[in-house]
Amino acid sequence: MQILESRIPAPVVAIAVAIGMWLLSHAERGYGAPGPLQSVVADAILMSSGIIAFVAFAQFYWAGTTINPFRPECASRLITRGVFRLSRNPIYVSLLLLLLFHAIYLWSLPAFAGPAAFVAYVTRFQIVPEERALEAKFGAEFSEYKRRVRRWL
Numbered sequence: 001m002q003i004l005e006s007r008i009p010a011p012v013v014a015i016a017v018a019i020g021m022w023l024l025s026h027a028e029r030g031y032g033a034p035g036p037l038q039s040v041v042a043d044a045i046l047m048s049s050g051i052i053a054f055v056a057f058a059q060f061y062w063a064g065t066t067i068n069p070f071r072p073e074c075a076s077r078l079i080t081r082g083v084f085r086l087s088r089n090p091i092y093v094s095l096l097l098l099l100l101f102h103a104i105y106l107w108s109l110p111a112f113a114g115p116a117a118f119v120a121y122v123t124r125f126q127i128v129p130e131e132r133a134l135e136a137k138f139g140a141e142f143s144e145y146k147r148r149v150r151r152w153l
Contacts, residue, residue: 010069010122014095017114017121018102025108034107042104049097055083056090069126072133080145088131088149092122096152119152127151 034042060067065076083090099115134142 007070008125010092010095010126013121014099014118017099017118020117021099021102021106021108021111021114024110024113025106027110034104038104038107042101045097045104046101049094049101052083052090052097053094056094059084069130072130073137075134075137078134078138078141078145080149085149087153088146088151089127092127093152095122123151 057067059079059082063077063079065079066072066074068074087093096115096118099118103111103114131142131146135146138145
């Protein structure tokens with residue numbers, strides 16, 4: 001059994017980062033509220049996040065494989081179609097988009113550090129160990145998938 005470095009689920013990390021973003025934005029208070037254009041962009045990001053997550057979860061369900069990121073060795077199939085053609089980690093992309101939405105909503109420059117911190121943490125402590133486990137399980141098939149599809153976008 002492969003043990004991953006992270007024991008904190010990515011959604012919990014995203015919530016912690018979002019709280020940090022909120023605290024930073026309230027300590028800084030200088031930019032005010034987003035304007036109409038920012039609101040439209042934020043809404044589009046929010047909807048994209050929901051669609052990506054829904055499709056990714058549905059693909060896991062239809063493939064009949066585990067969605068548990070802490071047990072990648074239990075994966076029964078490698079999913080490489082649909083949203084997985086665009087990103088090897090669409091659920092993490094969805095969480096990143098939620099944090100970008102939150103940063104735009106807070107409209108505070110320091111809040112934009114949150115999405116970058118999320119990417120750095122999840123890449124190091126979740127994605128890289130997951131990739132090692134999937135490469136051990138699926139071998140050349142996963143290596144080829146890694147070569148074709150980006151980690152994030």
